[in-house]
Structures are given as structure tokens and as C-alpha cells.
Amino acid sequence: xxxxxxxxxxxxxxxxxxxxxxxxxxxxxxxxxxxxxxxxxxxxxxxxxxxxxxxxxxxxxxxxxxxxxxxxxxxxxxxxxxxxxxxxxxxxxxxxxxxxxxxxxxxxxxxxxxxxxxxxxxxxxxxxxxxxxxxxxxxxxxxxxxxxxxxxxxxxxxxxxxxxxxxxxxxxxxxxxxxxxxxxxxxxxxxxxxxxxxxxxxxxxxxxxxxxxxxxxxxxxxxxxxxxxxxxxxxxxxxxxxxxxxxxxxxxxxxxxxxxxxxxxxxxxxxxxxxxxxxxxxxxxxxxxxxxxxxxxxxxxxxxxxxxxxxxxxxxxxxxxxxxxxxxxxxxxxxxxxxxxxxxxxxxxxxxxxxxxxxx
Numbered sequence: 001x002x003x004x005x006x007x008x009x010x011x012x013x014x015x016x017x018x019x020x021x022x023x024x025x026x027x028x029x030x031x032x033x034x035x036x037x038x039x040x041x042x043x044x045x046x047x048x049x050x051x052x053x054x055x056x057x058x059x060x061x062x063x064x065x066x067x068x069x070x071x072x073x074x075x076x077x078x079x080x081x082x083x084x085x086x087x088x089x090x091x092x093x094x095x096x097x098x099x100x101x102x103x104x105x106x107x108x109x110x111x112x113x114x115x116x117x118x119x120x121x122x123x124x125x126x127x128x129x130x131x132x133x134x135x136x137x138x139x140x141x142x143x144x145x146x147x148x149x150x151x152x153x154x155x156x157x158x159x160x161x162x163x164x165x166x167x168x169x170x171x172x173x174x175x176x177x178x179x180x181x182x183x184x185x186x187x188x189x190x191x192x193x194x195x196x197x198x199x200x201x202x203x204x205x206x207x208x209x210x211x212x213x214x215x216x217x218x219x220x221x222x223x224x225x226x227x228x229x230x231x232x233x234x235x236x237x238x239x240x241x242x243x244x245x246x247x248x249x250x251x252x253x254x255x256x257x258x259x260x261x262x263x264x265x266x267x268x269x270x271x272x273x274x275x276x277x278x279x280x281x282x283x284x285x286x287x288x289x290x291x292x293x294x295x296x297x298x299x300x301x302x303x304x305x306x307x308x309x310x311x312x313x314x315x316x317x318x319x320x321x322x323x324x325x326x327x328x329x330x331x332x333x334x335x336x337x338x339x340x341x342x343x344x345x346x347x348x349x350x351x352x353x354x355x356x357x358x359x360x
Contacts, residue, residue, distance in 0.1 A: 006135070011066055021058055029055075057153070058082070069146070087122050166312075240307075247333060251280050251331045257286070258291055258297045264301060269348075284308075
């Protein structure tokens with residue numbers, strides 16, 4: 001096989017690599033957006049634009065590499081340049097967080113790769129592109145058409161923004177919530193626990209009445225909990241047609257994706273626990289992704305739970321830095337007492353929730 005044929009094979013392999021990489025980032029695209037935000041490269045307002053533009057460029061370069069127009073003058077140098085930028089970024093990440101920590105996101109969530117693996121992949125691809133460059137004849141100006149490259153890039157960009165629409169960030173304005181029923185759910189902070197009822201029974205005198213002197217002597221019926229604070233969840237605490245005073249008493253606030261198996265299992269556990277007397281009220285924020293699966297979600301969980309759907313940027317902003325799904329927050333008077341996120345070392349554990357609920 002001569003060098004020309006080898007170059008053709010390499011070009012086809014790079015086409016497959018780039019197209020596969022672009023498609024892998026699309027499903028789901030919000031994971032790539034979140035990665036950009038977590039890396040501190042941009043805000044949630046800019047991430048939807050940049051992610052789609054970058055994927056479109058990757059897809060376009062993959063297609064351009066197998067066509068003949070301006071291959072040596074534009075396409076190969078642009079592809080090498082993009083890979084060099086990726087290598088520079090990966091080098092920074094390896095210095096900051098380690099060469100084998102995390103997923104670089106090169107192939108989205110479909111094929112996780114460490115920064116070192118991705119770096120090696122990019123370097124090998126650059127070497128192959130240099131080989132193709134050296135064994136490609138000079139561009140024929142009379143036959144090259146720049147508009148072919150332009151059409152490929154425009155089509156790729158249009159495809160990304162049409163196939164994955166999103167709502168641009170709105171300017172912060174003061175809005176009035178619609179008329180809704182206010183749910184003053186006092187939960188554990190204002191209800192008498194089983195222990196409290198026993199104490200009341202002991203305080204009754206012979207006539208069956210509770211005396212003031214007895215209450216003064218033993219007035220520890222209910223733990224009022226920590227001082228009330230305003231949580232970051234309170235501005236979004238409208239579930240269905242009810243405005244919930246989420247910073248009052250004990251609450252459990254969850255952040256779920258309807259199609260997430262781990263989220264469904266956590267919800268099922270919480271439904272089981274909620275059958276116990278005095279268990280805190282549970283509320284769910286769903287990410288605006290696969291929301292058509294919400295009925296199936298509650299069918300698996302075993303009960304309907306008050307919920308609200310948040311757009312993807314708002315969902316991750318309210319969840320907080322380093323957040324992941326499933327996210328579970330046990331709150332008391334707006335204070336986050338304990339939280340669980342993700343499916344690794346900080347994943348939700350039923351016994352841990354029960355321990356913190358029983359802790360005085």
C-alpha cells in the first residue's frame with residue numbers, strides 16, 4: 001500500500017473519530033454544558049451557545065477531512081489547531097486535578113476517558129494528520145471551492161441549534177408569582193412527636209387537664225431546631241399550584257432527572273420512609289430533560305410527590321457547585337443539615353438519613 005492510500009485510510013479513520021466524538025457529546029448535551037460550567041470556562045448563560053458551536057465545528061471538520069477542497073491549506077491545519085487547543089486544556093487539567101482523575105468529556109458520557117488517555121489520543125491523531133499533510137498534494141486553486149467548506153460548517157451549526165433548542169437566559173427582573181395556594185406545612189417543627197404525646201400524657205393531672213406549673217417544670221416537648229434562614233431553594237418553592245414555605249420546619253428537597261435509574265430508586269426509598277409518622281415532607285425539583293417519563297417515575301416510586309420542573313441551567317445552579325443527580329437535601333428551618341449527591345462516595349444512603357433524623 002502506497003502513502004496516498006495510507007493517507008486515505010487515515011482520513012477516513014479521523015472522519016469516524018471526529019463524527020463519533022461529536023455525536024457522543026450530544027446525548028445528553030446538558031452533560032457537556034455542565035462540564036464547561038464546572039471547569040469554570042463559562043457561565044450557564046454562555047454554555048448552551050459554546051457547546052453547540054464547538055460540537056458543530058468538530059462535526060464539520062470530521063466531514064471536511066474526507067472531501068478534497070482546501071484540504072492542505074485550511075482543513076488539516078484547522079483540525080491540528082483544534083487538537084492542539086484540546087491538548088493545552090488537558091495539560092492544565094492534569095496539572096490541577098491529576099492525569100487519571102475525571103472524565104475529559106471527549107466522548108461525552110458514552111465512552112469516559114481520563115485526561116491522560118485523551119491527551120495521548122489527541123497526540124496520536126496530530127501525528128497522523130501531519131503524515132496526511134506531508135503526503136497530500138498541494139491544493140489546486142482552480143478546482144478548490146471555499147463555499148463547500150462554508151456550507152458544511154453552516155449545515156453542522158444549523159443542525160446543532162435546531163436539533164437541540166434551548167431558552168436563552170432572561171435578564172433578571174422582579175416578577176410577581178401567580179396567585180397560588182400557600183401551603184404552610186409545619187411538619188416536625190410544629191407537630192407533637194410520639195414522644196411529645198407521651199410527655200403530655202404524663203403532665204395531665206387527675207382531672208385530665210394540663211397544668212401550667214407542670215408545663216413550666218417540663219417544657220421540652222418539641223425541639224424548635226436551628227434559627228430560621230432563607231435557603232436558595234425558597235425562591236423556586238412553587239410545586240403545582242402551591243407555594244410551599246420550604247424554610248419552615250423539616251423538609252427533604254430532591255433534585256432528580258426523570259430518566260435516571262438511581263433517582264427512581266432514591267424516590268422509592270423516600271416514599272417507603274414517608275409512611276412513618278413524623279417523616280419530613282418531600283419535594284422534588286426535576287431537570288427539564290425527559291420530562292415525559294415523570295408519570296413512569298412516580299409509578300415506580302409508588303406514590304406521587306410534589307414536584308416542579310426547572311430548566312437545565314436553573315436546575316444545576318440551584319443544586320449548587322459540585323452537585324450531581326440524584327441530589328437529596330435534608331433541611332431544618334432552611335438550614336441544610338445533611339445532603340447527598342451523585343452515585344459515588346456521597347450517594348444517598350437510607351441509614352444515614354435515619355441517623356440524622358433521629359439525632360437531637
